[in-house]
Amino acid sequence: MKKYLMILTLFIFTACKEDYGSQFFAKDALAPVSESKEENSPNDDLENEVPEEYTKPEKPESVDDGDNDGTDTKDQPTQPEAPEIPEVPEVPEDLKDPVDLNDPLPGSKEEQEITDTITVEEDKNVSCSPLSEKDKSGTKGIVGNVRVMKSELKNKNSLRNKLYNYLNPDYSTELPIKVFMDNIDVPERRFDKGFKTIAQTILSHEDKDLLEWFNVNLETDLMLTTPEEEGHYELMLLSDDGSALSISDATGKIDKENFLYSPRTHGPKAVCTKEKNKNALINFKFGNKYKVKINYFQGPRYVIALQLYWRKVPDVQVEEFKKASLCGSSMYVKSGRDRKLDKDGFKLIAPKYFNLPGSSVNQCNETIIDTFKLSHHPSDISKIKIMIDDIEYTGGFETLVDTDKDEVSIKLNQGLTQYQKHIIEVTYSYEKEQETEEE
Numbered sequence: 001m002k003k004y005l006m007i008l009t010l011f012i013f014t015a016c017k018e019d020y021g022s023q024f025f026a027k028d029a030l031a032p033v034s035e036s037k038e039e040n041s042p043n044d045d046l047e048n049e050v051p052e053e054y055t056k057p058e059k060p061e062s063v064d065d066g067d068n069d070g071t072d073t074k075d076q077p078t079q080p081e082a083p084e085i086p087e088v089p090e091v092p093e094d095l096k097d098p099v100d101l102n103d104p105l106p107g108s109k110e111e112q113e114i115t116d117t118i119t120v121e122e123d124k125n126v127s128c129s130p131l132s133e134k135d136k137s138g139t140k141g142i143v144g145n146v147r148v149m150k151s152e153l154k155n156k157n158s159l160r161n162k163l164y165n166y167l168n169p170d171y172s173t174e175l176p177i178k179v180f181m182d183n184i185d186v187p188e189r190r191f192d193k194g195f196k197t198i199a200q201t202i203l204s205h206e207d208k209d210l211l212e213w214f215n216v217n218l219e220t221d222l223m224l225t226t227p228e229e230e231g232h233y234e235l236m237l238l239s240d241d242g243s244a245l246s247i248s249d250a251t252g253k254i255d256k257e258n259f260l261y262s263p264r265t266h267g268p269k270a271v272c273t274k275e276k277n278k279n280a281l282i283n284f285k286f287g288n289k290y291k292v293k294i295n296y297f298q299g300p301r302y303v304i305a306l307q308l309y310w311r312k313v314p315d316v317q318v319e320e321f322k323k324a325s326l327c328g329s330s331m332y333v334k335s336g337r338d339r340k341l342d343k344d345g346f347k348l349i350a351p352k353y354f355n356l357p358g359s360s361v362n363q364c365n366e367t368i369i370d371t372f373k374l375s376h377h378p379s380d381i382s383k384i385k386i387m388i389d390d391i392e393y394t395g396g397f398e399t400l401v402d403t404d405k406d407e408v409s410i411k412l413n414q415g416l417t418q419y420q421k422h423i424i425e426v427t428y429s430y431e432k433e434q435e436t437e438e439e
Helices: 002-020 027-033 044-046 316-323 338-345
Strands: 109-120 126-130 141-147 172-174 178-179 183-192 214-222 231-240 243-249 255-262 269-271 282-284 291-296 303-312 367-373 385-388 397-402 407-419 422-432
Touching: 027 183, 109 367, 178 214, 183 282, 231 243, 231 255, 231 316, 255 303, 385 407, 407 422
Parallel strands: 126 178
Antiparallel strands: 109 422, 141 172, 141 178, 141 214, 183 303, 214 291, 231 269, 231 282, 231 303, 243 255, 243 291, 367 407, 385 422, 397 407
């Protein structure tokens, strides 16, 4: 009878679990079943049919049987309740950040190409070859200054039409411009081209291009070298407008003031030694410096010109040429007459025969920049590319690395000079570190 009662109780408890949950089942409630094991018991098969999940239920909280005497009540701990999970608000679709698997990881590095640009401004107080369209030798052995009429005298033609008034400090003012030239070679051309430098800058004053009414005064040491030969030479100065040439021997043996002289306004005019001038020729010797001064002024429009020629006179004709010359003060040289000058033996004096006088320093050859720093550390120094004025620099350069400051500098093998504007572009790659995105 006892066994049948226990089986009935088990079915009742099973039904209650399905209705009220497993938290109300006590482990001890099944103890009689689990502990009563008699041989050949008809309940053995029934006991084995109890689901495994109910064989070891969690201990429920203590249950009061109603007697309140503490003898039938057992502490039955309950299954702990699961913690509440806060609800996560859904992110709006327009704020969702798509994931790009190609994006670099924070802190990683990538190669990035960059171009550093360095600009060298032109020195407005230095003008190189202002009277020449060609500048190839780079020796610049002629130095000079520029003068203009004083403002209150600009409209007085009686003064500004004469070269010697530009040399008079009572009438004229010297501009803060140093002029350097290779040779004296300004072929006849229109005045509105101006006297451009190699940097294509025209001499200016008071924010206006100097196209008319100004004076240039030049000095040089003229020295004879091979392939020319020692002997007597005749000089010729072609100009538009007025000009004058003085020459003296460094030893003091020759001193000719205004040896060639044509001081007033005129068209292109070639002036040689004057007729019946016994000192018409200069006897050039190797090793001697012949100091030459040339004063030139540009008057009114429409043409400018300034060229210096020479020719060697055969020894047998020296006495004859002292009495007469190819050209006189009244001879004008127009376009197309240059071939006749060549035929008669006259040729332009080449740059190599001109040397800066005394302690003069050629600012056009003075280096103003040859080393500059890069903004980043190149990842591959061998791939640095340098462009100067849109032309690739192939003269070679060095890279200087300062490990203490983590800086890299470029040193050009040939520095840049100060007379014109330069733009240097250095292109290279460097490792750029990826920035971590801010939350």
